[in-house]
Amino acid sequence: MKRRNFMATAAAVSLGAVTYRASAQHTEAGKDFKLKNNINHSVCHWCFNYMPLEDFLKILNELGIKAIDLVGPKDWPLLKKYDIHCSMCNGAEISLTEGWNDPKYHETLIKNYTEIIPQVAEAGYTNLICFSGNRRGMNDYVGLQNCVDGLSQIIPLAEKHGVVIQMELFNQVNHPDYMCDSSLWGVELCKHLGSDNFKLLFDVYHMQIQEGDIIRSIQNYHPYFGHYHTAGVPGRHEIDETQELYYPAIMQAILDTGFKGYVAQEFIVTWEDKIAALKDAFKRCDV
Template sequence: MHRRKFLHNTIATSVGASVFTTGAFAFSKSIQTPPHQFNLKYAPHIGMFKNHAGEDVIDQLNFMADQGFTAFEDNNMRTRPIAEQEAMAKTMEKRGITMGVFVAHEIYWSEPNLTNGDENLRKEFLKYIQDSVAVAKRVNAKWVTVVPGYVDLRLEHGYQTANVVESLKQASAILEPHGITMVLEPLNYMNHPGLFLKKSAQAYEICKAVDSPSCKILFDVYHQQITEGNLIPNIEASWDEIAYFQMGDNPGRNEPTTGEINYKNIFKYIHEKGFKGVLGMEHGNSKAGKEGELAVIEAYKEMDNFLG
């Protein structure tokens, strides 16, 4: 499964009047319970609750807030029209929603990018990073996702690491003055064979080499369960370089409680460590329609209630 296929792509070719709605909340009438007071900043994405909220992105943001979610992430934010970004930012500010990650650059899924040291590809990457600063400021985002790309089979691993580190150092110099952090996401070898960045220890090594507050780790629990397991010890070992988490159970990449991962203990550990950042809900819904959307909400309530 392609990393982004389960996310619903709602990028429009033009921005209709509905983008600028403030949300009348009529779409929330099917859920009458008060908003849950979550202990952590779980972040849904566009499309996760569209059966309740409809297709309009503003209505979806309002629906998330109505359920008690205090964060939101959107991989596609960089490519949305500026007017749509501004409308979403206004709604997030009004509803007290923290903006999570968006993908900062074009990801090379099947060919080398940052690994081979090509200066033209590096310049292209840095241009994406520079452009993403404006997007981040527009939507008040503090984190952007970076994936170094494909392995270069013609180069020793150490040379590839040095090439990646150099690109990330230059990107950090762009981001640091603006207080923006790029988070490196290791991806599993089954869904994404051939990618350079796979394990948390590898990401930790790179972040230590870059040595910047603008270069940290995105620890995706779904990916690391497949790649390395031993989740809590690996989170502990790389804790000082982790700035962001993403969730998804395995197998299936759906909401917690649908697979083998003990999210009660993982959330408990993260909460007790005092984590104040965002935990992205980068997964699908295990069931279709409104029933599936309610199941996602209830799963997070169940896991969160375990925190006390």
């Protein structure tokens, strides 16, 4: 399921009913729940937006989870209220399909990122997401150079403010025609930009579908990976025994590289008790 479609569908759920269900089911979400926290855990809010953000933040506090992904500036005051860090900010991008590989979007993107980069820093956050955009018949080498031309105009500002721009990798099954669909293409972009303030968001789910060999990619290219997302393959559901990836080994590989950033859960829940599914995922990744 595509992230943008799921978010639109989930937004249509009745707010009142959801709030009641959340408060009734998860009053003691953190009871007997302890983590080693060798991994810095986070979670993507869109996967749990069946409940209001504030209710979800309360649950994260109960669980001792200190970060959340993919939240924009308008909700940062709410995160501050609950002392939850925004481990991956959004709000500057146009869309997944309209990105830095097409010069016609550069003016808008440069304006957006120029405005939001200082806001990210002022809020005390570090990571800001971006997307390559779709090919639409464009050669990958041309698209890469277009990304370099555009991103190089905002990287100095990111460096000044200590903000890391992170481009997410996607697969071609869920996001056909997306250009940044391989570790090698993304790494090449990082090399061309030559800045520690540009990295890749390595989505394990997407890259298992697209190229596999996840642990080897982590070992070989980890200096270019600034953030990780999880989900089960196939289906983008829970990371339990119903899917093919063994996340404890993947997390250990990440830990072995010396990674100090965040790993965010980004799976679509099928369990009736959705917070129990989230707790299970955190436990499996808590090596």
